[in-house]
Amino acid sequence: MTPSGSSGGASKIFWDSNVGAYRMVTPYNAVFVDLLKTTIPASDRLWDPAAKMWTITERCLPGVRELVTKLFRQPPTVITKEQAQTASQPKSVMSSPLDSVIVEFFRLLPFEAAQRAYRHAATVLHPDHGGDMTSMSKLNAAWQRLEKDLYTRGAGNASI
Numbered sequence: 001m002t003p004s005g006s007s008g009g010a011s012k013i014f015w016d017s018n019v020g021a022y023r024m025v026t027p028y029n030a031v032f033v034d035l036l037k038t039t040i041p042a043s044d045r046l047w048d049p050a051a052k053m054w055t056i057t058e059r060c061l062p063g064v065r066e067l068v069t070k071l072f073r074q075p076p077t078v079i080t081k082e083q084a085q086t087a088s089q090p091k092s093v094m095s096s097p098l099d100s101v102i103v104e105f106f107r108l109l110p111f112e113a114a115q116r117a118y119r120h121a122a123t124v125l126h127p128d129h130g131g132d133m134t135s136m137s138k139l140n141a142a143w144q145r146l147e148k149d150l151y152t153r154g155a156g157n158a159s160i
Helices: 030-039 057-073 081-088 090-096 097-106 109-125 132-154
Strands: 012-016 021-025 045-048 053-056 078-079
Touching: 012 057, 012 081, 012 097, 030 057, 090 097, 097 132, 109 132
Parallel strands: 012 078
Antiparallel strands: 012 021, 021 053, 045 053
């Protein structure tokens, strides 16, 4: 338990490529907030009250990681910039032809999610709702092929 009575395991630090900095979520602890404000310059930290998380610059990560570990007596879960970038753009996806990427996407997509997407597209493309027969026919044929070859037989047997 931490000085505030919260579990330190809830502390998370992760790279947010949208802001080019680390985001940090920890249990509330007044001592931690005071220490963070005295050890990290205001130019390198920002509190987002709506999201209830801190934004810290990349250069502050080692110090913040150490501070969280000492105060909460447990290291935070950290997703580094390198880990986030690797996870967001696997090399095989970036160098593969688009049709291979689309097939892999559907193999990874759960059936229920694909079915919801198909049903939504069918509603939009249906001739009774402003769509046209050609688009609806193409959608139906594509869905039947995906459903039969990818979802019924399993991802390992797909022959798209």
